[in-house]
Amino acid sequence: MEIEVKENSENEMVFVLNNVDLAFANAIRRIGMMEVPKIAIEYINVIKNDSRMFNEVLAHRLGLVPITSDSEAIESLIPHEECDCEDYCSKCSVSFTLNKTWDDLPKDESKDKDIQRIVYSKDLHSTDSKIKPVFDTIPLVKLKEDQEIELEAIAMIGKGKYHAKWMPTTVCSYKQYPIITFDGEKELSNDVIDACPNNVLKLTKNKKPSAQHLKKNIENCTLCKSCVRASENDAIDVSYEDNKIIFKIETDGSMNPKEVLLRACDVLYDKADKISEQTEEEIKSS
Numbered sequence: 001m002e003i004e005v006k007e008n009s010e011n012e013m014v015f016v017l018n019n020v021d022l023a024f025a026n027a028i029r030r031i032g033m034m035e036v037p038k039i040a041i042e043y044i045n046v047i048k049n050d051s052r053m054f055n056e057v058l059a060h061r062l063g064l065v066p067i068t069s070d071s072e073a074i075e076s077l078i079p080h081e082e083c084d085c086e087d088y089c090s091k092c093s094v095s096f097t098l099n100k101t102w103d104d105l106p107k108d109e110s111k112d113k114d115i116q117r118i119v120y121s122k123d124l125h126s127t128d129s130k131i132k133p134v135f136d137t138i139p140l141v142k143l144k145e146d147q148e149i150e151l152e153a154i155a156m157i158g159k160g161k162y163h164a165k166w167m168p169t170t171v172c173s174y175k176q177y178p179i180i181t182f183d184g185e186k187e188l189s190n191d192v193i194d195a196c197p198n199n200v201l202k203l204t205k206n207k208k209p210s211a212q213h214l215k216k217n218i219e220n221c222t223l224c225k226s227c228v229r230a231s232e233n234d235a236i237d238v239s240y241e242d243n244k245i246i247f248k249i250e251t252d253g254s255m256n257p258k259e260v261l262l263r264a265c266d267v268l269y270d271k272a273d274k275i276s277e278q279t280e281e282e283i284k285s286s
């Protein structure tokens, strides 16, 4: 199997896998969404909430705030199911405090009337400096004059298979590598070019399909076949390679996509190891 990284930024990674078994790629996709451990807020203890938002809704919003979950953060906590405490303790959780009154919050300069002010994710103060909200500007709740909010939030390690708030990926998907072929005998009409929503196709000055443009943009093809349907003379055909895929991972910022990929591979490796151990034991006992 060969891997070619096409894009790799803080929150997004695109790579091409060649000679890959689709079952393997699908296992990585599923583990990337469901089994890579991440930290998220699980409990809130509300001391005061004068806002118009119900505690349940506030708890849901807080749960979805991305919390730093890089390897340093994850390794500093133990998963709650491996801890001997009942609800939570300092070994398996991190505590955040939020304590704001309307007077503490800055005026919203974009509004003429200073009626409501916004509490942001940066107002959540963590007891552990390396585990905190990834973004400062996620609005949590609005307060009016004389209103106050005070609470404690408890974050712990979990997995996407238990709740979506523990899913590190916002996109974790693959598509098979497109193959686009033209019948050289037939003319390609402008309707075919215009039918493509992703600018994959272009005609040269002498009305031939531009191979250069196609090579540069073929990975944007979504295999929708709009071009094939628009071609009245069957001048174009779209198919895909069986063992070559384009994989995309996008995260919510709690960890970078490369970390998701590496941890997903580790989880898959452990699962395969467990299966081979079990099989060996079964063979021995039979």
Ligand code: SF4
Binding pocket: 180, 195, 196, 197, 198, 199, 200, 201, 220, 221, 222, 223, 224, 225, 226, 227, 228, 238
């Ligand atoms: S299959 Fe869809 S995306 Fe691909 S070239 Fe044709 S119209 Fe464009």
Ligand SMILES: [Zn+2]
Binding pocket: 080, 083, 084, 085, 086, 087, 088, 089, 090, 091, 092, 093
């Ligand atoms: Zn504990």
